[in-house]
Amino acid sequence: MESSIGFIFIGFLLLNTSIYPQNKEENFHKNKSSSDTASILNRKILKIYEELGIARELLKLERMESIPSGTFVTFLGTYPNRKGIKVAKHSIQEGKNGIEKAESKSILLEFTGTTLSKVITEVKSENMDGSDITLIRLTDETPLDQDVDDILLHADKNGKEVRYPIQLLADNRERSEFKQEFYIKLLEDFLIQLLRLQEMQSQESAKNKKSYCKLLKILYNIESSCPHCRKIS
Template sequence: MRQPLPKDKQNRNFFSAKPRSVERTVLGCVFIILITAFPAFSQSQDPQKSQSSQTAQILNQRILKAYESLGVARELLKLERMESLPQGTVVTWVGNFPNRKGVKITKFSVTQSRQIPGGIDRSEEKSILLEFNGSTLSKVESEIKTANYATEDTTSVRMTDTTPLDNNVDDLLIHADRNGREAEYPLNYLPDEGVNRERSEFKKEFYLKLIEDFFIHVLRIQEMQNQQTAKNQKKLLQTFKESLEY
């Protein structure tokens, strides 16, 4: 495991721009907690003794329910190819058809520059990797990468759960990187007692929203495949009808 990174005076400018969304705010907090604040509280807190509040338990159940829902992505593995996809979406596979073991869904978005015609101010890449052991979801790995071309900042947060169905959400492994400065810790190292509720805030405002958003995206991808299949069947039927006309 990577050692906690030392504090330095550059930490004060870790996030200089004002975030434009709650998600970006929490993303900033993740970096600050993992890279700058963690050494201070990690020495005094034993993660094994942390007591979960009722709110934390509810959040854990919601995350586990989202994992269960994401299991529908296994149906995508049965498709030899994607007939159509939402704009800005790429689907890749773990393994080869028909013996695939997982699917990775990536969404891309860009913010156009107001000063430079055709230029880009910011780009964002969100992805989720879902791996299966037979019919069981065995791994969930989600990631957000951002690039700010005006400030030349690049950031990424990757979250990996290799036991998504074990009823323990707090063993989620978080890897954060900003401009090459990295930190990696289990989620249960974040405090979640008293006024320090970073762990619950991370779950509520960041992780849960991310995986629930991907669940909706999976359903949309499935619906698009069904619609395209129906169109193809209709075209094929029309071709047969035309071939029978004399």
């Protein structure tokens, strides 16, 4: 993900030259292929949003029985009236002198009833000495509409901030690169994480039921073989 951060920030720090329309000659060279690619990527993002709706099932659980190492799950609201879920993953990069860099990625999914109403993704990378801090936050407050280009982008690199909707990127090519090389990969990563969380809860639930049934069987056998127990019954 470090390379992805570097990729997207190149565009951010060139803000003054990249969000404004290009000259007529460059605009003239925009072709149908670029538009088709943008349309395909937009549909892919909307499809992933739809699949992220599986998070609703996790909201119904009173508690999480099993969570992967390095992953943290928090809920918006209290059970059974939760309105959203946040999944965060943390990792470290070690060097010769110990930990050199820490990175965190998170996704926040908010629901209005059963409808996905907001998606916030965030990536933060920080050197352990605090010399280099990069934050990228992407907010889509209308994930179910067809306009993917209204995603609000907020980036901060060592205190230098930019904030704008991705529709202000210069052209379809830049927006497509952003979606394909960064946003879609981030969404897919968290979709896999949510599927894994759901599977782990199902496995843990099945294991608990099996243990409970085994306990009942043991208790039944004890009662059946014990004269004193039979008298009491």
